[in-house]
Amino acid sequence: MPIKIPNDLPAFEKLQQEGVRLIGENEALRQDIRPMQIALLNLMPEKPKTETQLARLLGATPLQVELTLLTTSTYRPNTVPLSHLQAFYKTWDEVRDRKFDGLIVTGAPVEMLPFEEVKYWRELTEILDWSRTNVHTSFHICWGAQAALYHFHGVPKHILPTKRFGVYTHYVIERRDAQRPPLMRGFDDYFLVPVSRHTEVRAADLPKDAGLEILAVSNAAGLCLLHEPEHRTVYMFNHLEYDTYTLHDEYCRDKATRADVSLPVNYYPDDDPDKPPRNCWRAYAHLLFGNWINEMYQTTPYELERIGTVAQPQAA
Template identity: 85%
Template sequence: MPIKIPNDLPAFQKLKVEGVQLIGEDEALRQDIRPMQVALLNLMPDKPKTETQLARLLGATPLQVELTLLTTSTYRPNTVPLSHLQSFYQTWEEVKDRKFDGLIVTGSPVELMPFEEVKYWDELRAIFDWSRRNVHSHFFICWGAQAALYHFHGVPKHTLPTKRFGIYNHFVIERRDTRRPPLLRGFDDYFLVPVSRHTEVRERDIPKDSGLEVLAVSNAAGLCLLQEPHYRTVYMFNHLEYDTYTLHDEFMRDQAKLADVSLPMNYYPDDDPAKPPRNCWRAYAHLLFGNWINEMYRTTPYELAGIGEGGQPVAAD
């Protein structure tokens, strides 16, 4: 099934050329199914690029997904034209009376700031609390994952000596007494993930009684993926959604601003920026988001009004 996004959204034509299944308003209405309602709170500076990356993954699942783009009302970024925000985005205030099957919160270029000093921190905290009552399943990415973990569980972030940047090998945490979580169904025991951050969350800071489960880690890059089954929440600290050239673009940007910038690790062939990078994580991105969407579909109420009612116990496998 396709993903439903506005026809004039910049991502539409790019995804159409790539062969991602897209659906228009009229066609969506003719299909006798309820699409998954997914909200994307996009905190990244290059919003069209992030829209495209995530819509590509959501549109590759076997279910119809209707994507609602959200931005903050207490802070307007100056990195995206106001016309783009006005045409395609809604604020949380405009949708807070709605229910959603899923909510994705992206990273943000504020990770070196204390959470409380972020201009939209109070609004984001309100969104996090609202989501527990109005959203069935959550997917927090990079700084968004750190922020949610800090808000809900008081887990701090730690500043790294240097930017952790490149493609890192991660491994799935296997537990002999339990089967692999549905979120990692189909994953190899080891898999590659793009990493780009200045801070980290450490496993020793996770409260023992929090209900949080570590799913994947890297010996070199640390924690990658957590889940909180009771609230159907995913915390992904890295960037499987990245395009092939996203790290390259970041490297070029950093090089233009800073005198000493390290190459992204394990990214360029022979560590030569003149050689085009090869994408070695795309399949895992599709697996992760496909598994998330499928579990959302399997457990969410058919009627959206039922989301958040009665504590929403986790459905049995």
Template identity: 60%
Template structure:
């Protein structure tokens, strides 16, 4: 089944060029199925790039997915045109009375700020509370994962002495977990962050499980069944050149930045970096969507009722 996104969304053209099947509202209503409703709270400054990266992964699943793009209402992003926001995005306040099978919360370039100093921190707390009654499963990425862990578990983030930047090998620590179905014992994933969440800060709780980690870059993937949250601190969704673009941006501005580790061939920024994580990105997102599909109530209005009871 394809993913349903607005006809004019820039990501649509990229997905069609890659062979991802997309559909419009007219075609979607002909199919006698309940589409999965997935929302993306996009906190990244380059919203169009993030839209393409995530819809590529969501659209590769065999289910019909209806995508809703969200932005914060308490803070208006300045790195994207207001025309794009008004055409394709809703604020959380617009949809807070609706139910969703899944929610993806992206990272944000604010990780060195204390949580309480983030302009939209109060709204983020309301959104995380809302997921307990209106979202079946939430997938939090990078800063979004740190923010969710702070909200649900009061777990701090720690500033690193230097940016953790590159492609690092990670080890699967819970091979029987359905989110890791089909994964190799070790896999590579892009990392780009100035802070970390430490394993020793996690509470002892059998419903909070570390799924993947690295001896060099630390925690990667954690599942929290108590609150129906997934936390990933790194970026399987990244394109092959995303780290290169970050490196070139900072280098051109004279900012202190090291060449990303294990990324460019021969550590030479003049060479084209290969994508060595694409297959595992598709695996993780398809496994997540399959788990949601298998466990979510058929009647979407029943989402959250069991938790409330």
């Protein structure tokens, strides 16, 4: 089934060229099904790129998805034209009375700041609290995951000596005599993930009684994926959603401003930036988001207004 996004959104044409099934308003109304309502709070500076990356993954599942793009009400980013925000985004104030099956909160280029010094921190904490009653399941990425862990559980972030940057091997945490969690179904024991961070969250800082499950880690890059089943919340500290050239673009951007920029680890063939990188994580990105949406579909109430009013079962 397709994903519903505005026809004139910049991501529309690119995804259409890739063969992602897209749906217009009239066709959506003719289909006698309830689409999964997913909100994307996009805090990234290059918003069209992030819209494309995540819409590509959400549109690859068997379910119809209706995507609502969100921005903050109290802070207007200056890295995207106001016309783009006005045409395609809603502020949180405009949707705070609605219910959603899913919420995705992206990373943001503010990870070196203390959380409380981020200009929209107060509003973000209100959105996070709102998500506990108005959203069935949440998926937080990179700084968005650090921010949510800090707000809900007081987990600190730690500044790294150098930027952790590249494609790192991760492994699934196996539990003897236990089934794999739904989010990890179909994953190889080891898999590759793009990483781009100046900070980290450490396993030793996770509260023992918070119900946080570690799903995937890396010996070199640390924590990757956590799940909080009680609140159906996913914390992903890295970037499976990245395109093939996203790390390359970051490397070129950093190199243009500083001389001490290291090559991304395990990214370019033979560590030669003149050779095109190879995408070795795409399948896992589709698998993770597909698992997330499948679990959402199995456990969310059919009537959106019931979200947050009754406890919902976990997916089998």
